[in-house]
Amino acid sequence: MRYLLRDVTTMSVRGLRLVTRDLDAMITAVVLPVIILLLFVLVFGGAVDIGTGYITYVTPGVILLAAGFGAANTALAVERDMSSGMVERLRSMPVAAWTVLTGHVVASLVKNLASTAIVFGVSILMGFRPEATPWEWLAAVGVILLFVAWITWLAALVGVLVRSPDAAGGFTFGVMFLPYVSSAFVPVETLPTWLRGFAEHQPVTPVIETVRALLSGSAGPGGEAALAVAWCLGLGLVSMVAAGLAFRARR
Template sequence: MTAVLRDVTTLSVRGLRLVRRDLDAMITAVVLPVVILLLFVLVFGGALDTGTGYITYVTPGVILLAAGFGAANTALAVERDMSGGMVERLRSMPVAAWTVLTGHVVASLVKNLVSTAIVFGVSILMGFRPEATALEWLAAVGVILLFVGWITWLAALVGVLVRSPDAAGGFTFGVMFLPYVSSAFVPVETLPTWLRGFAEHQPVTPVIETVRALLAGGTVPGDVVALALAWCLGLGVASAVAAGLAFRACR
């Protein structure tokens, strides 16, 4: 167990170094969500009625969008390791080679905490005033981390399965699509009927509703919280198991 923890720590540090060196991806993961926040608040915010200040409404959705961008880069990083010989090198050493996946996931969690903090900072400068208690802040961060963990393990699975950087990069499209067709930017009640059903029953919506309610210091419906946790934990575990099995099958 000690050896495995050491391997995971070593490869997590390596993952963070790779993130630091890939400045283009880091800048995109941070700058693009901020630009989207500015665009929606300054351009569309005045025309959208969400029942509260639009900056308060949209910030949780942009945070999850930022998390999605950051996690999507994990697919590229894993694909590079799979095709670049890193995994084969680890398999020739007394190291649990699958820990490279865990290292990428841990690095993604740390990177997304940074990008989330930046988005929070910009939103506060724009007028966002969360009313959450310390416990509610902790719960909101926990839900965000669960969401990032699920998306990152799914990205790791994609990185194991694909055979080119372009295919791995295609994962970003799906990550970008889900928040837009949810309650991230507008209430789902305003969507067309044929689209509303999808928005109400996809995983991003209950996660956003939970984070939004926690940050606002309001009461979070128990069924929404349960659904958000079920989606994140269920899909996270399924993605991690599938990534592990796919990794072993690639031997």
């Protein structure tokens, strides 16, 4: 167990170093969500009437969108390791090769915490005033981390399965799609009937609603939070196991 923890720590530090050296990924994970926040609040916010300040409504959705951007880049990083011979090199060393996937996941969690903090800071400068208690803040961060972990393991699975950077990059478009067809930017009641059913029953909507309720201080022991956690844990576990099996098969 001691050697396994050592390997995971080593691969996590490596993953963080790769993140800091990938300027394009850093810009995508940090700058793009801020631009989207500014765009929706300043351009569309005046036209959206939801009974409260739009900055308060939209911030949780942009935070999850930022997390999705950051996690999706993991697919590219894993694909590079698989195609560059990095994994084959690890097999010749006394290191558990699969820990490279865990290292990428840990690095993604750290990177997304940083990007989430930046989005929070910008939204507060724009007038967002969360009313969450310290426990609600911790719960909101926990839900966001569960969401990031699920998306990152799914991205790692994609990175193992594909055979080119372009195919890995295509995963980003799927991640971008889900928050837009949810309650991230407008209430699902305003969507067309044929689209409302998907928005109400896809996993991103309960996660956004849970984070929104926690930050506003109105969260209660309802089913929305349990549904959000169940979605993230269930899909994250399936993605993690599938990534591990695909990794062994491709080796």
